Amino acid sequence: MEVAILTVGDEILSGDTENTNATWLARQLRDRGATARRILTVPDDEETIADYVREWSEAFDAVVVTGGLGGTPDDVTIEAVADALDRDLVVQESVRETIAEKARQFREDNPDLAEDYAFDIDLDAQAALPAGAEPLITDASFAPGCAVENVYVFPGFPEELRAMFALVAEDFGGDAISETLTTPAPEGALYAALEDIRGRFDVTVGSYPVKGRDPGRVKVTGTDSEAVEAAVAWLRDEIEVVDD
Structure with missing residues (x-):
């Protein structure tokens, strides 16, 4: 929706x-x-x-x-x-x-x-x-x-x-789902992975950096839970991730 x-x-x-x-x-x-x-x-x-x-x-x-x-x-x-x-x-x-x-x-x-x-x-x-x-x-x-x-x-x-x-x-409803990863990597270091993920999976991805030394967030969104899960798993291998 x-x-x-x-x-x-x-x-x-x-x-x-x-x-x-x-x-x-x-x-x-x-x-x-x-x-x-x-x-x-x-x-x-x-x-x-x-x-x-x-x-x-x-x-x-x-x-x-x-x-x-x-x-x-x-x-x-x-x-x-x-x-x-x-x-x-x-x-x-x-x-x-x-x-x-x-x-x-x-x-x-x-x-x-x-x-x-x-x-x-x-x-x-x-x-x-x-x-x-x-x-x-x-x-x-x-x-x-x-x-x-x-x-x-x-x-x-x-x-x-x-x-x-x-x-x-x-x-109001729909089937959009999201998963968010936390990363200490600066936004510039994420470019290649975020560009590549768009071609590999049917998802959208956004990068939300934070000023200073605090880690930023990468959010993966899609309507297919398996696609979102696969994209997140792939992304974990491509960028540095901080688990909560």
């Missing part, structure tokens, strides 16, 4: 917020045997988001979009996804009721805030999702996410994203 990850937010592009979501999602996909083939951050611009969702939903098995959910003018992700998939925005009554209850509970739990900031919510705008979408609702977030066709839309706050991803984690 090949997945593209699209993170949305001007705050990420400006450096005000670290993009931990993309790294976390890539690891979740890897652990389930899927592969992240694209990771991109785009601004809070509806047309830009829609262009990438439209292109990637056709090119990849799934697209994960994070960020841009909520009630402020720069939260345009849901509208962009609807546009990309040529779907109208529809208010599902059950979603509207859930949001109304969350708003009521917030006012009850935070009377001072609700009074000071005139906590008015456009329930229809908050509940609107692309037609036919499966709502994704958790206690961790106010705004709903959704799954529609092969596109998954999650919040940008990490704790909210992780709670919502758990609802659909079983949708």
